[in-house]
Structures are given as C-alpha cells and as structure tokens.
Amino acid sequence: MPKPMSFALLFSGQGTQHPAMLPWLTDDGLVRAMCVRLGVDDWRHALMDPGWAARNDNAQTLLTGLALAAWSQLAPLLASPAAVAGYSVGELAAFSAAGVIDPTTAAALAPQRAAAMDHCAARAPGGLLAVSGLPEQQLEQLRVETGLALAIRNGDASVIFGGPVAALEDAERLAAAAGAQVTRLRVNVASHTPWMREAAESFSRTLAEVPFHAPSVVLFSNAADRIRDARSARVALAAQIAQTVRWDDCMEGVLARQVRCVLEVGPGQALARMWNQRYPTVPARACDDFRSAASIAAWLNGHADR
Template sequence: MSFALLFSGQGNQHQAMLPWIDEDDDIVRDMRSRLGVDDWRDALAQPGWAERNANAQTLLTGLALTAWKELAPLVTPPTAVAGYSVGELAAFSAAGVISPESAMALAQRRAEAMDECAMRTPGGLLAVSGLPSLGIKGLCTETGLALAIHNGEDSVILGGPVAALARAEQMALRQGAQCTRLRVNVASHTPWMRDAADSFARTLADVPFRAPQVALFSNAADRVRDAASARIALAMQIAMTVRWDECMENVMARQVRCVLEIGPGQALARMWNKRYPTVPARACDDFRSTGAIAVWLRSHAAE
C-alpha cells in the first residue's frame, strides 16, 4: 500500500466529527481530563468553547492520535505524513518522532504559549481566496498583516491584530475576493507569535525525540530527517508561514496512490483533490467506522 496521512488543523471542529472514535480509549480519557470535561461533544455545543485555542488544540490532537491508533493496526504504514498547523503534533507522533503522551502534553503547552502572546496583542486569522499574489501582497502592505498560511496561488490565510483583519477583509471584498474569518483567536504562524515559538522551543528541548520512521514533511522546514530538525521545525512553524502548498508537493513526490485526512471536516482532502485530481483523497470524517476507512485505503493504495 502507498498512501499519505494528512492531519487537520483547527477551525472545522464540530459535535458530530469522527463518530466512530472509542470514547473509552486512554488518549480520549486523558484528553477529557486535560480539558476538564466529561463529554467533549457536549462541550463543543457551548458557544465559544470550540474557538478557545487551548480547548481546540488539545481536543484535535487527542482525537487525531486516537483515530490513528485505532486505524493503524488495520493498514500498512503510510508512505508520507504531514500535519496542518497544530496537526503537526499528531503527524510527528504518527511518524514515530514523539510519543502520543508527549504530543498531548505539547498540545497544551503550545496553546498556552500562543495564548500568552495573544493576550498582549489580540489577533486572529482571515482566509482570502480569489486574489492574485500581487493583491495579497498589497493587502499585507496596506494593513500590516502577515501571510500565515499559503494553500495555493490564490488561496491564503492572513494573520495579525483584530483591527487590521477587519480592514483587510473590507479591502479584499471590494476587490472581489472571498473572505472568511477563522474560528481562532490568535495570529498563528505570524511574527506576533515569536515569543510563543521561543517558549515552545525551550519546552521541546526536554522532550524525547526520535528520527521519523516514514517520510515526514514540515510546514516550515521541508522534510524532517532527524530528531534535532524535528524540534526546530515544530517550534518554527508557530511564528512562520505554513507553506501547505509545498507540503502537498512534497507528499505527491512520494508517488502515493491516495491520501487520507485525519481530523474534523474535509478541508485538506478538498484542497488535495483540487490540486491533484488523479490521486484521490478522503477524510476520516466521511466514514462511519475504521473498517470502512481501511477498505477504502486498501482499494486505492494497493500496489
């Protein structure tokens, strides 16, 4: 089998996601304990709960780790792995770089470090599509925003202070762009998160890391080949642009036959299918059981 795993970022979490997850799994119990909730699905129904950075990052890391734990025994190891934003924690764990226990603890610490920065400069993210690269550069120049995520030539996410985001949205709409404010309250992957990246790097220094067991691609540092570069990559991406288009190119270069997105929603699968229509991608959120996911992978990834 030749397939890739892509781990989702935050923003698309919903009550009904991943209905087949084992609620009695050790990772899920640890996740609920860290979040201080008995039922994470009920918690997602509370206004604002899902948007809190600390909740979302811990929740999504725990669910992604559990999903892969349940699926892994049913399939062969992936050919390539990548994670989108906070999805890198689960991706690095799936690639054998850090333990699931470490990934859970790091999700909490990552969110705390980012929230500390956001308290000093409240910010967020704005998805913009339909503008050429020159138009995006003009928005950043006029408003002072930074390019947080590059998904494609005309699909980006800008980050920065709240007032600047509002101004950029109005400017972009006047130019005919499509804009969506993301359900996050920090300017992830921008210079406003530099202190968080430095703090997280100090945290990572004390965590056991190993070299990846499969091809692992980073948002900020291309391919990760050893433990030292893994530490650097995980810290860097907090305050640097996520080059997701380049991650997809790197994964495609591994000649995978299909792609599976692990996490809520289908955002990464849709982006992949738009870019590489001859290599099918599906999301775990499309299925009702791990068995059905395994059947789909086997049918498309077989040599």
C-alpha cells in the same frame, strides 16, 4: 516492519471542530486522557458550546487528542503510510504518527503549545483571515497595505493572513470589495506570524526537554520541508508557530512520493477538499466521511495497496 502502502496521512488543523465529527471514534485511553486535560466528561457535548469550542487551548488540546486516538485506532488495520504531514497544530499528531514523539507526549504538548500562544495573544490580540480568488500580486499588495503577515500559504491564490484585529478588519473589507472570498477563522491568535515569536521561543524551550527521534516514515514540515532527524524535527515544530505554514509545499512533497490516495485525519474535509482541487487524479478522503474504522481501512486498501 510492514511494507509501506502508497497512501499519505494529512492531519487537520483547528477551525472545523464540531460535535458530530469522527462518528466512528471510540473512547479509548487517549480520548479519556484528553477529556481529563480538558476537564470535561463528554467532548462531543462540550463542543455544543461555540464559545468553548473556539477557545484556543480547548481546540488545540481536543484536536491533537482526537487525531492521536483516530490514528491509534486505524493503524492496526493498515501498513505504514508513504508520507505524513500536519496542518498547523496538526503537526503534533503528524510527528507522532511518524514516530518522532510518542502519542502521550504529543497529547501533553498540545496545551503547552496553546498556553504559549495565548500568552502572546493576551498582549497583542489577533486572528486569521482566509482570502482566495485574487491574483497573487494583488494578495501581496493587500498584505502590505494592511500590515498583516502571511500565516498560511495554501496556493498561489489562496492564503491566510494573520495579525492584529483592526488590520484584519481592514483586510476583510478591502478584499471583499475587490471580489475575493473572505472568511474570518474561528481562532483568536495570530498563529504562524511574527506576533507569535515569543510563543515559538517558549515552546522551543519546552521541546528541549522532550525525547525526539528520527522519523520512521517520510515526514514533511510546515516550516522546514522534509524532516530527516530528531534535531530538525524539534526545531521545526517550534518554529512553525511564528513562521508561514507552507502547506502548498507540503502537498507538493507528498505528491512527489507518488501516493495513490490521501487520508485526512481529523475534523472536517478541508484538507481533503484542498487536495482534490489541486490533484484531482489522486483521490483524497477525510475520516469524517466514514462511519467506521473498517470502512476507512477498506477504502485505503482498495486504492493504495501496491
């Protein structure tokens, strides 16, 4: 096995997908299989329709397939990473990159995960709201007052709330009045909240039939800290659908591996930007920053080779 290099992989969640993302990605077998699942000939052209791009089932299938393809095309140019984590649906690709499930299985699980979540959302429409710039105590007061749940914790002063549409609208108004930065995310489900409990249970039953393996590299979970064996991987991958994503803890775990640099695999630069704001001495870049797989590998090799 190649000696691990001192870099980490962070796999993006949904919300920043766009037609020009991952400009260097080639149409390999994983990409073509993804397009078949989506029922499209050209995924970039499909993303030009904002309504299509915002659909939960399309987004989860698309982002998982593209992340798997991106890492498949990068991996031959690199040694093993020192740590891996995935943000929300990014965990499917992250668990695959860590050797827990194979890429074909991970790609097939994405639409099943989305279907379970959409089934819940059909009965209880909801969404997500990003709020930052308020003290932690004030954020918690806002959550309690509006009846929302803490869906994602990015830091003490940066969170994402989830819940019913009416409650999200109340929270958006109150947070903006308090001077917070507020953004409604382009998702139509209350991911990572108790409103998704039935989806988590359904996905757990799906995963019970899937072969899982112990991670081959250090793997951090949104819901269960470090994953060390197949059983805990299976439990964590389902549980995070209805539990808070503790991304701040994931980042702390990755940093503790003493990585020298971080690569975000997926669309946009949200995770890389978040990392750079939190840990400015450990550089992070996103796959979207580059024009070729070779240039990504050159940057990683230049920073991470021991």
